[in-house]
Amino acid sequence: MQRDKFFKEVDNLHHPNETLVRTHCSYCGMQCGMNLRVNTKTNKIIGVEPRYDWPVTVGKMCPKGVTAYQQTNHDDRLLKPLIRDDKSLKGTKLGFREATWEEAYDHIVKNFQKLQKDYGNDSLSVFSGVSMTNEKCYLTGKFARVALGTRYIDYNGRFCMSSAAGGFLRSFGVDRGSTLPWTDIHETDCLFIAGSNTAECHPTSMFRIWNVQERGGYLIVADPRETPIARRADVHLDLRPGTDLALANGILNLLIENGFADEEFVQNHTNGFEETKELVKQFTPEYTSEITGVAPEKIIRAAELYGKAPNAVVMFARGIEQQHKGVDNVSAYTNMALVTGKIGRAKSGVATFTGQGNGQGGREHGQKSDLLPGYRKITNPEHVKEVCQFWGITPEEMPKPGVSAYEMFELMDQKVIRGLYLLCSNPAVSAPNLNFVRNAMKNLDFMVCSDFYLSESAEFADVILPTVTWSEDEGTVTNLEGRIIKINKAQEPLGESKPDWQIQVELAERLGKGKYFSHLKTARDVADEFRGATKGGYADYSGATWEKIEKQDGVFWPCKSEEDEGTPHMFLDKKFYHPDGKAKICALPYRPPAEEPCEQYPLRLTTGRVVYHYLSGNQTRRIQFLRDMCPEPYVEVHPETAKKYNIEHEERVRLFTRRGEAVYKVKITEAIRSDTVFVPYHFGHKESINLLTNPALDPMSRMPEFKACAAQIEKQSIKKV
Amino acid sequence: MKKRLYLELENCIGCRSCLAACTQCGGHEERNRNYVYDVNPLVNRQTMPLMCLHCVNPACARSCPAQAIQIHETGAVLSALVEKCIGCQNCTIACPYGIPKFDTEQNLMYKCDLCIDRTKDGIPPMCASVCPSNTLQWLTDEEIEAKQKQFNLDNGKWVTSLPFLESETNVRVNLPGILQGVTKLF
Ligand code: SF4
Ligand code: SF4
Ligand code: SF4
Secondary structure, three states, rough: OOOOOOOOOOOOOOOOEEEEEEOOOOOEOOEEEEEEEEEEOOOOEEEEEEOOOOOOOOOOOHHHHHHHHHOOOOOOOOOEEEEEOOHHHHHOOOOEEEEOHHHHHHHHHHHHHHHHHHHHHEEEEEEEOOOOHHHHHHHHHHHHHHHHHHOEEEHHHHHHHHHHHHHHHHOOOOOOOOOHHHHHHHHHOOOEOOOOHHHHHHHHHHHHHHHHHHHHOOOEEEEEEOOHHHHHHEEEEEOOOOOOOHHHEEEEEEHHHHHOOOOOHHHHHEEEEHHHHHHHHHOOOOHHHOOOHOOHHHHHHHHHHHHHHHOOOEEEEEHHHHOOHHHHHHHHHHHHHHHHHHOOOOEEEEEOOEEOOOOOOHHOOOOOEEEEEHEEEEOOOHHHHHHHHHHHOOOOHOOOOOOOOHHHHHHHHOOOOOEEEOOEEEEEEHHHOHHHHHHHHHOOOOEEEEEOOOOOHHHHHEEEEEOOHHHHEEEEOOOOOEEEEEOOOOOOOOOOOOOHHHHHHHHHHOOHHHHOOOOOOOHHHHHHHHHHHHHOOOOOOOOOHHHHHHHHEEEEOOOOOOOOOOOOOOOOOOOOOOOOOEEEOOOOOOOOOOOOOOOOOEEEEEEEEEOOOOOOOOOOHOOOHHHHHHHOOOOEEEEHHHHHOOOOOOOEEEEEEEOOEEEEEEOOOOOOOEEEEEEEOOOHHOHHHOOOOOEEEEEOOOOOEEEOEEEEEOOOOOOOO | OOOOEEEHHHHOOOOOOHHHHHOOOOOOOOOOEEEEEEOOOOOOOOOEEEOOOOOOHHHHHHHHOOOOOEOOOOEEEOOOOOOOOOOOOOHHHHHHOOOOOOOOOEEEOOOOOHHHHHHOOOOHHHHHHHHOOOOEEEEEEHHHHHHHHHHHOEEOEOOOOOOOOOOOEOOOOOOOHHHOOOOOOO
16 A cells, blocks of 8 residues: 555565564564564564565664564563562562463462552552553453552553643543655655754654655754754754743744734634734743753754755654643644644655554554543543443443552552552653652562563562563554554464453453453454544544455554445545544743753753664563663763763762662763753663653643653762772 | 666665665565665764665676676676685685675675565565665666666766766666655646
């Protein structure tokens, strides 16, 4: 369907005694196509072969994708359930003994039931993730609400996509991460990319992005660092961390002032223009420059290029979203497209680079504290009724909305939540303010962790359940375009590991809720129920059968029936999803980061990824090639700043904030602002930068402000350890 | 249709996926055979792959006293034959780019063979298959010619489309600077 000039008919190399299983990468939202090589004698995964036939990525993979297969038969795999009886060993790897599944289930059920009897249903919580299939994400929501009957369920997307979701909902009335397919990107005339280190975090977008420049188009990048993509940008807006809202307002002001507003579009398809126009007036290039630290000429040039471009795409990522005004940032950058009418047609639009493999699908189907399948709201009685009917429970039995991911740890600390079932996530590395979060996990009465490796979070568990990797199960995920794709099974589960959906069905049966779960015997059964549950919601997947996904190279939601081919481009009819069909241009007053530099903490700390690691690093730190390339975190410091602190390249320094401290090797680079330092966040224990980050939450998305806080460096007495 | 490896150095993002992919080629014993350099690490993020260029008259093979380095009919300059290589490392020194690597344990040179078990059948080598930035591409001569024309620049500051860097090579290269000559759309 979307085969473009990069697509080439290429055969794959077939080795004797091997089959190729077509699937996608386990990691980021790009969901690059790949073939897993399976030895037909041992039936084990032994390697990877590019998938030239996947239209989005045409065989390309980053080093994480190339080595992803090494997860499956890795020595660190958990092969049996583990139980730890000695609670004093919590927070360490010690004291676990192997157990049978029966014993582990009994232990869990006994403890869950006791906690709920003593402290009520809501004393249990579920913390999940979106590096798993839509079917698993869906069932996790149902498991929490129907099997456990708790209101406390939330997931790691609160640390990832929730601001994008909130911003899109407010601006468009619908949250599909990209309004256009990725195969449009290289054909646009101007890319405005804010807060995305694309070359490291979504590398396989790069051949399309570079092609815009090769065609004579423009690339504008807003980032405090001169990342590999910023290095080649036509305009690099090198702003202070946490000042995006001012930059977006400043550019909008220039677009309006210089006559780039599309009056017809604004008039017919949007609300809020006049109010916004008034508000952004104060954001002159000089005033914007004062706040952001970006030279006025650059701001003017960027606005001119975006304004003049016949087609343009605004793109952004966690850099703008992981702020305590992340939702405002998303709506503010989206304003640029709405005011100029560069949306609702091919080659123009707005997109966020989804972080996790299923960051899009996983947020739509009910593992968020306030959502139910199909993007229904748990606060909407109609929606609750629809889902209850489908599940066969009464609306009275449906738990109330819960709280967001970080707030769950606050409730654990207050002993409101006493038990935790953690799956597909590693908050002991990925949550902000880790001293507090780790302590909250340590003080839980009972914790179950489901994972395929013993993660830093699993160290706090009483029971660890061995789950499968992505390659040992099947199901769908929704990539960063909003395209539903199929993950295929290449190998039988290693050891005694089981897929999470099966674990949940078996636990539900033992909790006396079998009648809601026992019919789910295969991944396909879960898939069919899941599609039915989304029917009528606006994230409608009901027509996206596995057969259609295979035939069409994926299906873009919404896809409402067997006949519906799906929706690659959103809003082609200029109809947005608010009740009046109009999009909202938002007037957004500027707010500084929650914590601004001061005398004691004069530096701005920002965090992010490196190309070799994924999220908390629980997977990628175990892969030899990736570990060799980036074995430990570091702090990036500008040479001027280094001089001020009298520190040298590769020297170890103490970095600290109001919340915590860590020791890092210094990496001197001119590719960062001199008032800013950067540390990658993929590392555990004492190396976690999230010991230092600020949990100030966005009022709407409840996203913590990972991307900007105040920090200080201290020279260590001993040099170069 | 014969295809060649083509490098567009301007595009490199330093992801080292080419190195990871090199280890995945069946004949490569999970060792990568090329290099990616940080051009100026304390200053910026520019990086550059350094690949064997598969010289038409390769210094590595000419310098080998044991004739251990064979040239495949496709032009690929192969890794040293295990039975012939005497471990003298002449090839590494002779190669203008220092490409051949040395395994001290086996006393054996190993180098890029252009994934010969793939490219002999027209399948792209692993590095060019995966390279996310199109720094490494597997193209026909016509496609390469079009690229070299498109990006041809020699303006005293930038020289991009030299026919060859040193002597004639099977791999073709465009140097950084290619965007300097591009006519902007508006
Ligand atoms: S991590 Fe992302 S970019 Fe890299 S191969 Fe996997 S899906 Fe592709
Ligand atoms: S794969 Fe491509 S972009 Fe990545 S380091 Fe190698 S040549 Fe550079
Ligand atoms: S680049 Fe070096 S190793 Fe490659 S063929 Fe030429 S001389 Fe030999």
